[in-house]
Amino acid sequence: xxxxxxxxxxxxxxxxxxxxxxxxxxxxxxxxxxxxxxxxxxxxxxxxxxxxxxxxxxxxxxxxxxxxxxxxxxxxxxxxxxxxxxxxxxxxxxxxxxxxxxxxxxxxxxxxxxxxxxxxxxxxxxxxxxxxxxxxxxxxxxxxxxxxxxxxxxxxxxxxxxxxxxxxxxxxxxxxxxxxxxxxxxxxxxxxxxxxxxxxxxxxxxxxxxxxxxxxxxxxxxxxxxxxxxxxxxxxxxxxxxxxxxxxxxxxxxxxxxxxxxxxxxxxxxxxxxxxxxxxxxxxxxxxxxxxxxxxxxxxxxxxxxxxxxxxxxxxxxxxxxxxxxxxxx
Numbered sequence: 113x114x115x116x117x118x119x120x121x122x123x124x125x126x127x128x129x130x131x132x133x134x135x136x137x138x139x140x141x142x143x144x145x146x147x148x149x150x151x152x153x154x155x156x157x158x159x160x161x162x163x164x165x166x167x168x169x170x171x172x173x174x175x176x177x178x179x180x181x182x183x184x185x186x187x188x189x190x191x192x193x194x195x196x197x198x199x200x201x202x203x204x205x206x207x208x209x210x211x212x213x214x215x216x217x218x219x220x221x222x223x224x225x226x227x228x229x230x231x232x233x234x235x236x237x238x239x240x241x242x243x244x245x246x247x248x249x250x251x252x253x254x255x256x257x258x259x260x261x262x263x264x265x266x267x268x269x270x271x272x273x274x275x276x277x278x279x280x281x282x283x284x285x286x287x288x289x290x291x292x293x294x295x296x297x298x299x300x301x302x303x304x305x306x307x308x309x310x311x312x313x314x315x316x317x318x319x320x321x322x323x324x325x326x327x328x329x330x331x332x333x334x335x336x337x338x339x340x341x342x343x344x345x346x347x348x349x350x351x352x353x354x355x356x357x358x359x360x361x362x363x364x365x366x367x368x369x370x371x372x373x374x375x376x377x378x379x380x381x382x383x384x385x386x387x388x389x390x391x392x393x394x395x396x397x398x399x400x401x402x403x404x405x406x407x408x409x410x411x412x413x414x415x416x417x418x419x420x421x422x423x424x425x426x427x428x429x430x431x432x433x434x435x436x437x438x439x440x441x442x
Contacts, residue, residue, distance in 0.1 A: 133377035133425070137392040140421070144396060148403025155403050162285060166277065168398035169287050170349040171362075172391075174369045175376075176298040177339040179390045182373050183302075183315045184335060185382025186242035190230060192365035193253035194343035195350065198222045199357040200257040202347065203266035212270050220344045226253055227340015231333035250366075257359035267356030277353030287349055294342075299387045311335070315382030371418060372397055375425045
């Protein structure tokens with residue numbers, strides 16, 4: 113009698129490996145750099161590319177937890193308002209005499225609490241989608257920031273605080289080192305832990321996950337709390353880079369972050385995507401903006417390019433799936 117072997121893994125395929133969206137992002141990234149090199153002679157230098165990362169990596173910290181949120185099948189559009197509120201409270205406390213290190217810790221605490229409130233509201237009011245809940249908190253958090261500072265700016269931070277946004281460790285920007293560490297932590301969290309497997313399971317089927325024993329409400333609260341914390345980290349670096357803060361800082365960040373995540377191949381339906389894709393999208397969009405900015409390309413042109421890339425990112429997986437499921441002869 114023949115022995116039947118049942119395996120949970122499938123054979124490795126080079127074709128399937130190179131058909132992954134991340135490789136398409138690599139090709140687009142190479143094409144963007146070639147285009148930028150032809151547009152400006154000042155683009156392709158180590159110093160300029162290194163320094164360019166300091167202008168867009170602040171919002172990249174929010175991309176990391178946003179990947180988890182979208183894989184869950186949810187969304188958080190309040191992150192930019194959390195950045196503003198955390199930054200404003202930190203500046204207000206420092207100008208009131210609170211030591212800067214303590215004000216920075218409180219900044220992180222504010223983001224943590226805001227994210228926790230988002231998660232708690234979402235799990236307590238299940239009839240409301242995460243879009244509605246975070247839309248409400250987006251307005252509330254930004255409104256509190258305006259109440260605290262009105263139309264005024266707050267700053268006059270100690271000189272050492274600017275190191276976060278503009279400092280170097282050797283030849284490497286400090287913000288790049290911190291982002292690399294955070295990205296590594298989130299990659300391990302999503303792809304190498306039980307927590308990450310539960311996030312994927314919830315994104316694929318929330319009801320089945322609940323009946324499988326996964327504490328889905330607690331998981332959602334944790335993920336949204338992480339988003340609030342990373343928004344506060346963004347507030348630290350953004351405020352350091354700007355040297356001051358206002359209630360309207362980080363306006364539009366939520367759209368940029370969601371665009372990076374979607375371009376990175378994270379399915380808006382939930383349950384699919386990899387962290388590395390979103391990280392590649394961060395650098396792709398960042399260097400695209402930097403290169404086009406060197407030749408004064410209008411912002412509207414950049415929006416059109418990003419829109420086309422997002423359409424490709426959404427459509428290509430569907431076209432690939434339909435070609436794989438199409439029967440021969442049809």
